[in-house]
Amino acid sequence: MNKLDFVYQGRPTRVVFGAGSLQHLEREVLQLNANRAIILCSPEQRQLGDAVAARLGNRAVAVFDKATMHVPMELAHTARALAREVGADCAVAVGGGSTVGLGKAIALDSSLPILAIPTTYAGSEMTPIYGITESGLKKTGTDLRVLPRTVIYDPDLTVSLPVELSVTSGINAIAHAAEGLYSRDANPVVSLMAEEGIAALARSLPGIVAAPNDITARSDALYGAWLCGSVLGSVGMALHHKLCHTLGGSFNLPHAQSHTIVLPHALAYNRRAAPDAMERIARALRTDDAAIGIYELAKANGASIALKDIGLRAEDVERAAEIASGNPYWNPRPIERAAIQALIQDAFDGVPPRDH
Numbered sequence: 152m153n154k155l156d157f158v159y160q161g162r163p164t165r166v167v168f169g170a171g172s173l174q175h176l177e178r179e180v181l182q183l184n185a186n187r188a189i190i191l192c193s194p195e196q197r198q199l200g201d202a203v204a205a206r207l208g209n210r211a212v213a214v215f216d217k218a219t220m221h222v223p224m225e226l227a228h229t230a231r232a233l234a235r236e237v238g239a240d241c242a243v244a245v246g247g248g249s250t251v252g253l254g255k256a257i258a259l260d261s262s263l264p265i266l267a268i269p270t271t272y273a274g275s276e277m278t279p280i281y282g283i284t285e286s287g288l289k290k291t292g293t294d295l296r297v298l299p300r301t302v303i304y305d306p307d308l309t310v311s312l313p314v315e316l317s318v319t320s321g322i323n324a325i326a327h328a329a330e331g332l333y334s335r336d337a338n339p340v341v342s343l344m345a346e347e348g349i350a351a352l353a354r355s356l357p358g359i360v361a362a363p364n365d366i367t368a369r370s371d372a373l374y375g376a377w378l379c380g381s382v383l384g385s386v387g388m389a390l391h392h393k394l395c396h397t398l399g400g401s402f403n404l405p406h407a408q409s410h411t412i413v414l415p416h417a418l419a420y421n422r423r424a425a426p427d428a429m430e431r432i433a434r435a436l437r438t439d440d441a442a443i444g445i446y447e448l449a450k451a452n453g454a455s456i457a458l459k460d461i462g463l464r465a466e467d468v469e470r471a472a473e474i475a476s477g478n479p480y481w482n483p484r485p486i487e488r489a490a491i492q493a494l495i496q497d498a499f500d501g502v503p504p505r506d507h
Contacts, residue, residue, distance in 0.1 A: 157338035168304040185241035193218040212237040218250040224285040227256035248273030255281040255297035267299040272320040274380025289400020306370040323410035324379040331382035333425035349435035351375030390482040391417035397475040415446035419504035424484035442504040457501025
C-alpha cells in the first residue's frame with residue numbers, strides 16, 4: 152500500500168491518564184451527564200468495586216460483581232436486567248477485559264455509556280469490539296455503542312496485578328499492536344502507535360518482574376497498553392486473534408495466557424507474508440526476529456509458553472484447527488488448514504516458533 156494512500160478512523164474516547172487519576176471519577180461521571188452508575192467488577196475485585204462505589208456515594212446505585220471470562224450470554228442478560236431495574240444511566244467497569252466486556256454487553260442492548268477503569272493491560276477499553284459466548288462459541292462484532300466514552304488509566308490500580316498476569320496481559324496487548332501492523336487497513340498513524348506501544352511494554356514488563364511496585368514501570372506498561380488498545384480499536388485483526396477467540400470461546404482457555412502462547416507462532420506463520428511489519432515488531436522488541444523475540448520475552452519473564460499447561464488437551468488440537476480455519480478473519484497469508492494445525496500443535500507443546 153502506498154503510505155500516502157490510507158484511511159484513518161479516530162475513535163471518540165476521552166482518556167484520563169496518570170497515577171492517582173481515580174480521584175477524578177465523580178467529575179468524569181458527571182461529564183457523561185450521568186447520575187446513577189452501576190459498578191461492574193469480577194468476584195475477585197469486589198473490594199475495588201465497593202471502593203469505586205464509595206467514591207461515587209449516592210451516584211452509585213448497584214455493584215454487580217459477577218464478571219467472568221468471555222462474557223457468557225446468560226450473564227449478559229442478568230447484568231442488563233439489573234441495570235434496567237436500578238435505573239442506571241451509566242456503567243462503570245473496573246477491572247480487566249472481562250469486566251469491560253460485560254459493560255459492552257450491557258451497552259449493546261441499552262446504549263448505556265461506559266466509563267472504564269482498567270486494572271490490566273487488555274486494551275479492550277479502547278475498542279468498539281464486543282464478544283459474547285453462547286453454546287460454546289464466542290461471537291464477536293463491532294458497534295460504536297459499546298466503545299467506552301471515558302477511560303481512567305490509573306497505574307496505582309495495576310500495582311496489585313500479579314506479576315505473571317502482568318506479563319501475560321502485557322503480551323496480550325502487544326498482540327493487538329503486532330497484528331495492527333499487518334492489518335488489511337493498516338495506516339501510518341496506527342503503525343506509529345503500534346510500534347511505540349510494543350516498545351513501551353517490552354521495556355516495562357521486565358521492570359515489573361524485577362520490582363512489581365515500581366510505579367514508573369507500571370505507568371509505562373499502562374501507556375503501552377493504551378496505545379496497543381487504540382490500535383485494536385482502529386484496524387482489523389487477523390489470524391492470531393481468530394486463534395485466541397477459538398481457544399477462549401470453544402475451550403474456555405484463559406484469555407491473556409492464550410494470547411501470550413499463540414502470538415509467537417502466529418507471527419512465524421505470517422513472517423514471510425508481512426516482512427515490513429515483522430521488522431517493526433523486531434525493532435520495538437530490540438531483537439532480530441519478531442516471533443522469537445516474543446517467545447523469549449514470555450519465557451524469560453516466567454509466563455507459560457505451552458497450551459498444554461493452561462488447559463488444552465492433546466485431543467483438542469485438531470478440533471481447534473478446524474474451528475479456527477472455518478470462517479477465518481482476513482490474514483496476510485492465506486489460511487492453510489494443515490499449517491494451522493501444525494501451528495497449534497507447536498503452541499500446545501511450547502516449542503520455539505517456526506515456519507510451517
